[in-house]
Amino acid sequence: MTRTTPARPVSVEAVFPELAAHRGRTTRLHPRPGRPGMRDSHIGGPMLWPDGEPWPVCHEPHQRETEGYAPDEIRRARAAGARPSSRPWPRAGTPGEEGPVPFVGLAQFFRRDIPVLAAGPDDADLAQLFRCPFAHGPYLERRYRLVWRQAAETERAERFLAAAPEVPLLRWEHELPEPCVLHPEEVDTYPWAEDGTLPAPLIARIDAWDDAQATEHGPDAPNYQGDLSIPPGWRVGGFPSWASTGPMAVDCAACATPMRLLLTAEGYEMDGGSHSWVPLEDRDPSLRGMASIQGGRSVAQPTRLRFGRDRDLHVFTCQADPGHPPQWVLS
Known part of the structure; x- marks a missing residue:
């Protein structure tokens, strides 16, 4: 539509x-909630990511947390039209206190879908946006990453990552993007x-x-x-x-x-x-x-x-x- x-x-x-x-x-x-595929421009959907290529991770120290939300519980609550329940943060071996922490894939955009998308290095035409799920330092700063790809070359990969790595808990429910198709x-x-x-x-x-x-x-x-x-x-x-x-x-x-x-x-x-x-x-x-x-x-x-x-x-x-x-x- x-x-x-x-x-x-x-x-x-x-x-x-x-x-x-x-x-x-x-x-x-x-963006509107939907079921985008890895070859679509989208927000919150599966990234076009070759299997075996390292997923982006954050190695910096992160803000200590007290409670959080499990990604799968967030998804189930949204599907039911409810609010997810938080749970206490584990005391030992907490992801986010000691790196590395996998970035959350926020969005990807193909120039074939969005002609005004500026070119990346070597005329790359696929932009992928990531965010660390945790805050950094006393000012609660965030870390983002932008990955550029040649879409046609990437799509020729033999296999693709089936599911992105996730941390067990997110500090806030709004750290997890809802998969959205674009218009x-x-x-x-x-x-x-x-x-x-x-x-x-x-x-x-x-x-x-x-x-x-x-x-x-x-x-x-x-x-x-x-x-x-x-x-x-x-x-x-x-x-x-x-x-x-x-x-x-x-x-x-x-x-x-x-x-x-x-x-x-x-x-x-x-x-x-x-x-x-x-x-x-x-x-x-x-x-x-x-x-x-x-x-x-x-x-x-x-x-x-x-x-x-x-x-x-x-x-x-x-x-x-x-x-x-x-x-x-x-x-």
Whole structure:
């Protein structure tokens, strides 16, 4: 089933013609719970991983835990529409206190499914995203890994890993992604309007327009950041959103080249300020606003994942050399 973003409540280029020069494209992934295969682009499904190739592991020290959730119990509880029960963390030989710890496979994306996916090293066209299931240090930092592959070459492997290794317990239920199929859709996008992301006079006009809309139409009036610029949810390419941190310069640590946004991962596909982006296929046309949205959690939080305190995870790669280390920014 396709997913179709509704027309924006206001034509942004009609209000701000200068934005035409800054227009970009992003691919909204529209994840929905399903049964993806290893040769599909997906979130939370089986990775295309040759059997015998070492699975990514984290060797760093991890935050000590007190309780957790078994992955299989999480799956059974979700299938039953219930909440999983936690259990005490084992005292001796606890995975996560002493490495190595297997990473959790979060997602994989083929360029054949998502043409705007930037190329990896040697024109790699399959990106696989992983996260360590445990926190690191007093600031509870997370570790991510990006693996690039040549899809055609990888698919010629004789055998593939049947099941990824897992830790016995996860600290939080939202560490385990729900397997989701994707419904990629390219849409127009415009930069975040704050602190130099656009010319200062244009940002001032956008801010004034937002204020006037709220004054005239109330709190439900459309606004630039929430309704006209950057869609919520998982997406590939386009512009980063900076709601929590404000705009940041992201330069390559290896060569100082400004980095490009590869993809954005987000725990929620919508909230009260961005519900206008919910696809037509997930709405009741007889209703308006938030009341029109159908599908419950499968639409609002289909992947069950969270990043930071409900922030966006931006993955940046080097434009000069995709082989340089990526950067991970929570905003």
